[in-house]
Amino acid sequence: MSDTTAGLLQTAVLIAALAVCYRPLGTYMARVYTSTRHLRAERGMYRLMGVDPDADQRWPVYARSLLAFSAVSVLGLYALQRLQPHLPLSLGFPGVAPPQAWNTAASFVTNTNWQSYSGESTMGHVTQMAGLAVQNFASAAVGMAVAIAVVRGLVRSRTDRLGNFWVDLVRGTLRILLPLSVAATILLVALGVVQNFSSGTAVRTLAGHAQMITGGPVASQEAIKELGTNGGGFYNANSAHPFENPTAVSNLLEIFLLLLIPVALTRTFGLMVKDRRQGYAILAAMWVLWAMILGGVWAMETFHPGTAYQLAGASLEGKETRFGVPASSLFATSTTGTSTGAVNSFHSSFTALGGGLLIFNMGLGEVAPGGVGSGLYGILVLATITVFVAGLMVGRTPEYLGKKVTAREIKLVSLYILTMPVVVLALAGVAITLRTARASILNPGPHGLSEVLYAFMSGTNNNGSAFAGLNANTDFYNSALGVAMLAGRFLPILFVLALAGSLARQQPVPATLGTLPTHRPLFVGMLVGVIIIVAGLTFFPALALGPMAEGL
């Protein structure tokens, strides 16, 4: 079987598996977030948490609860890293230095999982599982909560209530992420991923060298790392490490896990707005973008332009033998399209244009299909812009799902869309002008600019993958990327919750002959066009100077 046929079959199996889970999981998640019944365990938790689960919150209260929880999480995770030497199973590692601990705390709370540290030489087992992995669950549940609140804003009318943040957080964690993680962990261990509390086994290799076989609760963390589109690896090599991703089967499982919830949430959306076709339309736009990027990356890696690869005969630097080019391209496209940031191959060593496409994929705003929750609310914002643009063309007040898009909505949507590029380009610009920041660059020429651009694109979009040649463990990058991650996560969340509050207050307008149907291929095409044009116009100059200058 040829490489291409095998790769296509693998992609087909992935899509089929997602299609099979789409209905049941999407329906289940809709029930989780719309049910009025609390489980007994949840009631106990609400008592411990000191919250009233039946309170319906206005958007500012919802936002304040979310921000309070996230602030406490940043502080808690920071403290845990600093106190590491006093914790059990710290493997003898010292406390994480303040700039790096701050960066890592911001990174995991924002669902970014940018790692300026190397797991096996920095983090003890307790810091990993009771610190970092907790945020893998919590930040994913927060993303889903915001997406559901936005959908409620579209569904509800003449109210200022969006639901209860604490209930959404607990249900997302307990009823969705936890059971799926348990299943995924068991599958991963069955495929060879390690799960122990060993501080390592020192061996003498066949050739007589000393080698330390590392241990740790890897599978339990790996499961939620993919499922929650987090991406922070237990080890520095992330999902390229054989202990995190031992076989081609575990590889496909991990890609499946990171796409699962973002994809199924479009059905949840369709069910909640009582028109499943709306969910299909959103999903179609996501798939078109994903397939285009995948095709591009795969083609570039297969034809492997670039002097070193022309000499060697394949694009295999930074890629594992067991995965090869197709499975690496599939992983890279899916991880940059979902704000996951896990990697099974190192993006800095992709061909110039293949790597450039990965940067562009993040620049789309993480909507192909995006992170858990953030992908859905991200693309709903872009859908709002799309109906607005369509409305301008025909001179009508635009509406989306029966809600009028007025000046207030457009202001919030614009603020949402502008935040990410402003943060990315401003901070990348600052970094390029600072000598100390330039000193972190590994590769000469345009690729160096790509490294810096990739870092801020990844941080601000809460992706977390890297052109990892860049030495990011410096005071500048630890601080600046920390700010980028927090701004890139919480400003858009505030704008989109305000938007939801504003939509919820409206009385729906009945659809007329002049209403643009938002479930037809025409709309899907327009949505894809708007997404590409917005990102393309914003990032073309930077991409031209980096990856395009290197690759053309």
Add this chain to the structure above:
Amino acid sequence: MTTRIPAAVRQSGAALRTFLVLTVIVGIAYPLAMTAIAQAAFRGNAGGSLVQGHGGATVGSVLIGQSFTDTNGQPLPQYFQSRPSAAGNGYDPLASGASNLSPTNPKLIEEVRQRRASDAQLNGAPTGLVPPDALLASGSGLDPHISPAYAALQVDRVARSRHLAPARVRAVVADHTQGRVLGFLGEPRVNVLELNLALDHLVR
């Protein structure tokens, strides 16, 4: 007398308590339970797929690659060689990772040239036969596999060094060559540690 707690304080209190409750459930109970299940059901896998040598001592993990070099870093001719590695001084699990060099970086171009020359010389083969995975480092730096082409390139040298017929070594390689999983997942590959262990066994 009723005291009114300001909303901000109440929310911070709820936030802190939520943080602690979640830490106990998904940060402690979940990984402990998963470890218990993993250790009970898949002890070997969960422990790191360790493998014993002929003396019975653990010599590594089948999932983690090794350097088959002498103390000076020179390849041992009797062992099949792994791919180049960027993990520490080579195959160091405490420093997993990639080179992150771009394909246009002169350093990588030079490394490819040098590796091609030294690999061809070591195996007494024309430079054109050296396959890409012998020239380029993996993502983890711990890649346990090489391509069947790279294994084939090394057969004659290993056979000569072990005073074995090349056909015999080729048969062992064939035994340790794995195809794509289910015929279409991943790539064909040879596990270097398992192959070298099998060869050592052959001699004894």
